[in-house]
Amino acid sequence: MTAPVTLLMAVHSHQPIGNFGFVFEEAYAKAYEPFLRVLERHPQVRLALHYSGCLLDWLTEHQPAFLDRLCQLVATQQVELLASGYYEPILPIIPEADRQGQIAKMRQTLWKSFGAEGPGLWLTERVWEPELPATLARAGIRYTMVDTNQFAIAKSWLPGAMQVHDNEFWDLLGCYSTESAGASTILFPASKRLRYWMPFQAVERTIDFLRRLQREEPVAITFADDGEKFGLWPKTYHWVYDEGWLDQFFAALERERGWLRTTTFSDYLKTTPPNGTVFLPAGSYEEMLEWSGGHFRNFFTKYPEAYAMQQKMLRVSRTLEELTAKNGRTDLLGRATQELYAAQCNCAYWHG
Template sequence: MSATFVLVLHNHQPVGNFPFVFEQAYQRAYSPMLDAIERHGHVRLALHYSGPLLDWLEAERPAFLDRLRVLAEQGRVELLSGGYYEPILPAIPDRDKIGQIERLNTYLKRRMHVRARGAWIAERVWEPVLARPLRDAGIEYTLLDDTQFASVGIAPERSYGYFVTEEEGRALALFPMHMALRHAIPFRPVDEVLALMSEAQSAAADPVLVMGDDGEKFGNWPGTYGSVYEQGWLDRFFAAIARAPWLEMRTPAEVLDARPPLGRIYVPNGSYQEMIEWSGGLWRNFLVRYPEANQLHKKMLDVSQRVSALEGRLGERARDELWQGQCNCPYWHGVFGGIYLNSIREANFEHLIAAERIADHKEYGDHDWIHAQTRDLDCDGMQEALVATESYSAIVAPSGGAISELDLKATNTNLTDVLARRPEAYHRALRERARMRADEAAGGTRSIHDIQTVKEEGLEALLAYDDHRRGMLVDHFFDPDVTLDAVVDNRDVERGDFLEAPYELVLKRRRQAAAVALRRIGRVRGAAGTQRALEIEKTLKFAAGSTRIVIHYALRNRDTEPLRARFAVEFNLGLQAGDASDRYIHSRGRHLQPPNAGARGISREREISAVDEWRGFEWTLRCGVETEFWRYGVETVSNSEEGIERTYQGTCMLATWIVDIAPGLAWEGGLEMRLDALVHAGRRSDIETGK
């Protein structure tokens, strides 16, 4: 008897990743892997490269692609298709699923001279309905983890081959990938890995063993370059396979052509085991855990609908922008940074806004215009207000009466792209690590020195959590003597019940203007637990041809006792870098001290501005009276492949006033936001709109 080993490597870099990251992965993983394949003539395997990585290779390392084409033409490498920009396929419309797969099919045919038969599914996130669009895009098979097959009773000894599923009569082959091999390769000694493969021979006749995983684990994951290449693990592994008379390497397509399926199967929703744990059972749960991911996702769906109506070159450009905004990485979080990486979130928003602008230009031309509507944009059961002009678009949510998204179109920037601070499961381990190190210092036994890898010490001190989503016009009430540090740490400082509470929302439209009126009667807690009934009314005014948003507040004491509190209106700005010299805070040209976007500071001003010279915008808030502005950098603590790290998410500005409101009376205040694009700055100051 013999066994067949199918090796499948998935290689990917996110849209918007930094060039040095591409280069490092190329030098440490992609290039040396190709070198090893060329050295070992018996090796046959399948490789998948995502569109962002192929685009980078085409621009920076075209000779690599030439070598890859030769191996593909020789039949030693089978190249897999998939969604071009690596989307989570169940999370995007069918028209985009098929379009993205067909684009990668076309690229492989043109550049590599091969017809793709299989597809790699991003993060192996599977839903049974995928069989139909995959087949409609010309795909014959895909690969899923064996744990997904186990969920319908397929024991490991029955999973050495492939099955067939279908949706609406479209049949698709499914290869189980074996988790035990994925965990062993390339981390266990070579003889242990081959012994693991050999065990399959006693369980099944002529078994097919499939190992599929990230190509980056061969050199680019921490510590693997030394073990895999410098210490020769990969060469020993390939040589051992060549010496084993009972073992041969084949590509998935070769197995598909040579063997019948093991049977018909219907695999339920799922993914690999770790993803199931991170998501809580279903990938879509990330859209619940992280409202910011849901905001990005629902914007993507809306843009997809608009772009679907565009035709010709205009439609092609818009779809390319849309598809880049569907890259999966900022929609979730696991062992890699994911949604916590602000540059990755920014890239998706940038491309979605660019696609939106193409649709805007098609619909409205070069004229000043305004469009206002109410609908449930984020699918939370409440109607948001969407106000868009030629300069910006704003989503005003009844939840908290806040602006949940504010896009500056000239720079394709979501100004409110700031992730809230939330607890993660590994935060408990981080605190435990700090406690055990403290015990060590006190002479205790060192029992879990490496419970978590951290990129800097003291991260447990940054573990503060937010009670709300970060946006603009978030209404707070604090004690008058509250400190900025207490607010930053969120140490039981909130006295109002307005955060994320439902406001009444009314949209009023005029020909070239719109207004959103928000109202809520809530309570503010005072000394000794006393409660004061308070009504907030705020109105936002928008106009075509203007970059200003005018806001009016009225706070009415609906109680029989006076109210005294510090009223604070929160604005969050995603400035991408908290300590960069080209991101800073100023007031009428005078740099505030310290000026960096991530710094804490308090100053009394009537106007404050945040500047991002890199992306090319300036945000200004002007107040009708002198205001005490509080500001600080929002920092999260999150996991990454190199360990737990702090990440700057954005800058929080609080416009604060001490308010004394007698019963039946009101405090009123006016604000004005101005959004300006800077000349000769910004990464994408404009796009082609077909003008």
């Protein structure tokens, strides 16, 4: 007797702060709105969504009805909203106090706008460093997603039954606990296979792969990737919406509910403990590691102007911290801190 397979999905949407208005408009028309429209037609499909603070600010001003629709999906528990640093910073390269401030701002926004707690975190560019569990635990974050390749160094220590190999991909099932300074968080390994296949391969190929994951015990696999690939990336709108890939995929998930389930990460954790504890080195997704020479901070060597900007950002952060300690949190210092957070948006610190 085989047990069900759970597909956990997280879809992340972001536009850089200060991006052109027409880019926001195009992304909304081709990706964000049609994705939500298709999801609304399939109420049995549950997943996690993340919208960066930069994008939420634009949506609040230009598309408030979209946020009302999203709020309804949160209310019915079809969607779980993920937190993050508000302005999408690379968390390891900003000070701890700013990490806490950015995450708190996002969680406060999610609660005020959607009644959502934001218990999980979208890790910007999936850039992981070993001290992050303490940061996340302090911020009230229970879980995040990192790419499967980041677990490769511990492959021989991980349960064999939770690994899936073939000539092209290595998948890791379930989730794992990790910790630093006595604080723990849960890591969901995000499948490179699903990142490459969805939405570019036929629906049935993905469904057939998920069917092959069935075991005597329940298992779960995680998909986590950008929302822009569902319509904004070149040539994807026609395939995803005109040809109906997304509608067909969600329909297949509903049709196969006897053995294939979708749920939110929080609900999954209510019934399923981590497979074990693992300690990961600094890393990111494979392509990012290739571009950066194995470590995100190498961009500061590759691009001296990015390094100079980061060092200036750190000086401004220290100055604001000193002024706040001396004078208290005045309105002026509060506004300056928000400008600092905006300047920590990741997009200018690397070629992304």
